[in-house]
Amino acid sequence: MYEINQIKELALFRIDNKLFGIDIVYIQEINKNLSFTKIYDAQDYIKGVLNLRGQIVTVVDLRVKFNRKPASDDDPNRRMIIVNYKDESVGFLVDSVDDIINIESEKLEESVTQMAGVNPDYFAGVYKLDSEIVIILDVEKILDNDEEYTAVA
Amino acid sequence: MTGSERSQQYFDEAREQLEEIERNLLLLEQAEGIDLTIVNEIFRGIHTIKGGADFLGLRQIKELSHAAEDVLDLVRKQKLALTSEGNSTLLVVTDSLKEMLQDPEQSQSVDISRLLQDISVMSESALDDVEVISDAGKEAGMLELGTPSDPDLFHLPLKQCQSFRQDGFSLYILDIEDSKDPQQAQRLEAMLSSLVSIGYIIDSKTTQHDVGEESENSESESTSHGLLHVLYRSVLTRTTTIRYLNLDPRSLHELKDAGVEAPPEIMIDGEGDDALPVADRRLERRANRRRGERRDDAAIEDRRGSGHYADDESAGAEGVYGANYLLDEEAEEIVSAQSFQAATRDDAKTQGSQSIRVNVEILDELMNLVGELVLTRNQLKQNIESGDHVGSGLTAQRLDIVTSELQESIMSTRMQPLGNILGKFHRIIRDMSNQLGKSVNLVLEGEDVELDKTIIENISDPLTHLVRNAIDHGIETPDIRHNSNKHVNATLSITAKQEAGHVVIEIKDDGRGIDVEKIKEKAIDLGILDKSRAEDITEKEILKFIFSPGFSTAKVVTDISGRGVGLDVVFTNISRLGGTIDIDTTVGVGTTFKVALPLTLAIVPSLLISSGGDTFAIPQINLVELVRIPQDQKNRRIEFLGDSAVVRLRDKLLPIVWLDKVLGLNTLRESSDESTNIAVVTAGEFYYGIVVDHFTDSEEIVVKPLGTHLRDCHAYASATILGDGSAALILDINGIAEHVNITNQNELAAEKQTDQDELLQKAKESVGEEKSLLIVENGEEEYFGIELAYVNRIERIRESSIEKMAKKNVIKYRGGVLRIFKLDEAMETQVQTSDEGHVYLIVFYMMGTEVAVMVSNIVDIVDTRENIDNTTFHSAGIAGSTIIMDRITLLVDLFELVKVIDPAMVAGKIQRETKNLNDNKNIIANAGGQTVLVVEDSVFFQDKLSILLEEMNLNVLIAEDGQLGWEKLSENAGLIDLILMDVEMPNMTGLELSRVIRADERFYDIPIIMLTSLAKESDVEEGKKAGATEYLIKMDQEMVRHTVNRYLDKSDALKAGQSNTDNSTGEGDHVRN
DSSP: OOOGGGOOEEEEEEETTEEEEEEGGGEEEEEEOOOOEEOSSSOTTEEEEEEETTEEEEEEEHHHHTTOOOOOTTOTTOEEEEEEETTEEEEEEESEEEEEEEOOGGGEEOOOOOOTTSOGGGEEEEEEOSSOEEEEEOHHHHHHTTOOSOOOO | OOHHHHHHHHHHHHHHHHHHHHHHHHHHHHSSSOOHHHHHHHHHHHHHHHHHHHHHTOHHHHHHHHHHHHHHHHHHTTSSOOOHHHHHHHHHHHHHHHHHHHSHHHHTTOOOHHHHHHHHHHHHHHHHHHHHHHHHTOOTTEEEEOOSSSOOOEEEEHHHHHHHTGGGOEEEEEEEEEOSOHHHHHHHHHHHHHHHHHEEEEEEEEEEEEOOSOOTTTTTOOOEEEEEEEEEEESSOHHHHHHHHTOOGGGEEEEEOOSOSSOSSOEEOSSSGGGSOHHHHHHHHHHHHHHHHHHHHSOOOOOOOSOOSTTOOSTTOOOTTOOOOTTSGGGOOOOOTHHHHHHHHHHHHHHHOOOOOOOHHHHHHHHHHHHHHHHHHHHHHHHHHTTOHHHHHHHHHHHHHHHHHHHHHHHHHTEEETHHHHTHHHHHHHHHHHHHTOOEEEEEEOTTOEEEHHHHHHHHHHHHHHHHHIIIIISOOHHHHHHTTOOSSEEEEEEEEEETTEEEEEEEEOSOOOOHHHHHHHHHHHTSSOGGGGTTOOHHHHHHGGGSTTOOOSOOOTTSTTSOOSHHHHHHHHHHTTOEEEEEEETTTEEEEEEEEESOSSEEEEEEEEETTEEEEEEGGGEEEEEEEOHHHHHHHEEEETTEEEEEETTEEEEEEEHHHHHTOOOOSOTTTSOEEEEEEEETTEEEEEEESEEEEEEEEEOEEOOGGGTTOSSEEEEEEOTTSOEEEEEOHHHHHHHTTHHHHHHHHHHHHHHHHHHHHHHHHHTTOTTOEEEEEOSTTOEEEEEGGGEEEEEEEEGGGOEEETTEEEEEETTEEEEEEEGGGTSOOOOOOOBTTEEEEEEEEETTEEEEEEESEEEEEEOOOOOOBSSSSOBTTEEEEEEETTEEEEEEOHHHHHHHHOHHHHHHHHHHHHHHHHHHHHHHHTTOOOEEEEEOSOHHHHHHHHHHHHHTTOEEEEESSHHHHHHHHHHTTTTEEEEEEESSOSSSOHHHHHHHHHHSGGGTTSOEEEEESOOOHHHHHHHHHHTOSEEEETTOHHHHHHHHHHHHHHHHHHHHOSTTGGGOOSSOSGGGO
16 A cells, blocks of 8 residues: 655646646656657557657556546647656656645545546545645556556566 | 675686586486596585685685585595485585575575585485495495395495486385296286386396295195295386285385485385394484475475366376376475575576676677777768768768678677576476476487577576476376386477577477367366357467466466466567467377577567558568559459458468558558558468558667556557657567457468369369359359350460450460450450459350350359349340349350350351251252241240241241230141240240140141240149140250251151252251251
């Protein structure tokens, strides 16, 4: 279980106007809408692959993963958050990236959040901002869900 | 050299030394006697390691190697014999040292006490050896073997004893009664031959025993029994032997090892300690203690692994041969799992090692090439600065060459010989054989074959698993092998060789093979094989199921800890390396796993293609050829078998798939516009074609792995980065093939092939058959029917052999020239298409000469000719239509067709005929022109018949129905020579008319020819009954003409009488075409 009280900094981004956060420990970089090669016959949330300085990165449309309609390609605010986990980079497509904030631990809460149509395992907890609530994502769970083979050492 | 560099050097060297030592230990074991040179080498190696460790302050390593060194010293001075057990101990020591050298810091705290103990045990026995031997005054190294009752039976050299007991053999002494009693003698014979079948007899001796207080006649008879002691070796355990030979347990003595390295005397299985000399009792106690220890701390291997081999579910299960082998504990020698961990540790080392050995020559070459590169670069700079385009071009070419050579050189530095990983299999097999009580010979071939370092590292695990699998489940235990007349020693061979861009590694065992039927069943049970497919599925496809995840029902073997076992992982790993794996097996004979790997992982020559607007790469190793089908041939060359498409390529049928459909891309092509581009690829044994939009380029691309999320994609295995920086996917040819189920298609295609040929054969045989209709294809999907009754022959020719002579299509045929008629010459039909350049000629007689009609394809031969519709489709050459196989089939009137196409030809002929007729007319003239009454309600046929008859210079009277027909006949009685009548008519049918005519005595013998489109047997019967002379098919004009002539001639002859017969010219039977 992902320990959210370890989080020091959180990157905030929006999907469908809801605010989400990822521990920056996982984040390699955040890019503007990079062009990528589409793949059609993988799982529906996999949009394609892209070349990131020589590495092939799988592009995941978080909107689709959260059961929302896929984003339009023209949205100028769309961003790609390159996440690093288990020696692999995956790019999350999000609607927009808001900010990177320092965490005050009292505002962290491990409550179970529900979001329509989304696997509750993806959420590790919440962070209370003054105006809004940030849903903290469990990156490991989101990425692990797809792996059918355990990595051979 | 700094301190740490120096220690690094020590570690590297020490590691190499240990490898060498391990190899030598294994060699030693296999050798017959003691090879002192090898022992000395080992000794020196250990000595070096000890020295270095001492210098670097690595205490534990030093101590352990010191102990090993001492023992080896004894061995090389021949004070100690190195047994199998001793060898094992030393191997374990080697492993420990390796481990400690991996992590020197940790090594300080490793507990080596037990190892030291084991070693000291070895040495102790050495001293004992010396003791006892000098005591007994025996020849050094001789052993005394016997049973409790007869202790001193055989003398054998120690070495020989040891060698006898290698490979899982045990030594036994069997006591058999040997008396003059014939029955007993027979039993003895039988026993001896049984012994020969289960083992090898070494020696035998007979002793005399006086039987105890038996007979009262002890004075007269000295009943002394002879006892034959047979010393033999066998792999069967004592219990099994007793059962197998039906022995009295007391008669079989097993020579047990006390568990000590070099026992001076072999412990004898017997009635207790009385049999043992004092010295041995000490050994025995120590032995028991050791055995107990071993049992306690050893890991017990669960014998269930990924058992796909025939019937090996668990220990004690009924195998294919129904033998329950493993039921006694004696069979289970429990050996420490350390040896396995050792082997797997080796892998960790190979994977983790950061240094590599490179041949100095290659380095020199690299230096040269880099030099060239520098020069070329300077040159290029100059060219560009001075704006020298031509020079730049040339320099760029040079750059190309140098870069390629550099690439090759660097790749070759990464190449490691396979022997590096194959070597460890000796150890694995040795250990496994001992553990499982099986006897396996390892044969290695191709250790020099080189592969890229990465591939070697990654292939090590899968190969290990395959080897373990083979030994564990494939190879049977010795007694099962023996019972099935196999050599008791199984052979496992690992061969590697290079084959056109691949390295092929084969793991072959002569074990029990894989029962394909069982796999099939299991696959159906697991739901991965549909029952409906079960019929058509090939053996190769069934075997592939073995690689499905979750296929093995057995538990995972625990001591290959965490490396991911199961054949599904093997498959995945090999696939990820870009390789393929195939299985070949025969039950009872053995199994071969064939792994094919690309020579290098990283850079792959490939063909870039585009489909749906995207670019993809096809690796060259999968590519066979490129085919392009021009637009106009497309519809012909691409045929459909059910849902799948095939293309005829050089007389073979190749299944094809459209890439954009497979991948779910947007189809950009307009289907009818352009030519079809097909890349013919191979996936192991299967060939198929991928339809793409364009072939772009041939390039060497760098292979980059895809992320884990894309592992499930069947169509792609990896990706690359194109020149423009975008990512492109590399197609997984195997994956696509499986996904689209191409394998099945290949076989369907093959079937269709034979179908075509069979059809042609059948057609050829059916010529001349009445009531058979040949269905042919002309253009696209237009079916035509031709009555086989008129067909002489069917030929298959190349369309190209048809020539044009004075605007007519002809072909050289049977020494003459054959006129060919094409359907589109007579009617509006699709332009003829041909199947790979072949067309079919339907040859028939037309007015005495052979001609042919050309069609593009033969579809089928059908028998029924019912429901012919005369009215809907009528055109020149088409007599009617019918529905055959749900398609409208136009029935061809061959003669009409020819007439329409070349009236001149027909007219000419008729003219000649008419001329003849006319010539003869004078003869017949006296009788007047003959008259035929045509009774027919269809105007069309009235016309037709009239024309026909008039051409024959006959008078024609027409009546539209039966009633009128009768009237006309009555009016013109005497003038009418022949009646042609239809059957189906209003007012009075042909049958009725016929009856009426016959009823009238005026017309009792007038020829009545009934014409109809139907010609069922029953109709003919009825007609004849009603009085018809002949019953004909209407559209068959030739027949009509022929028949009319025949009957007119007859009657004519009658009428004309005798006077003119001698005027008949000898022009032949011109009217009788």
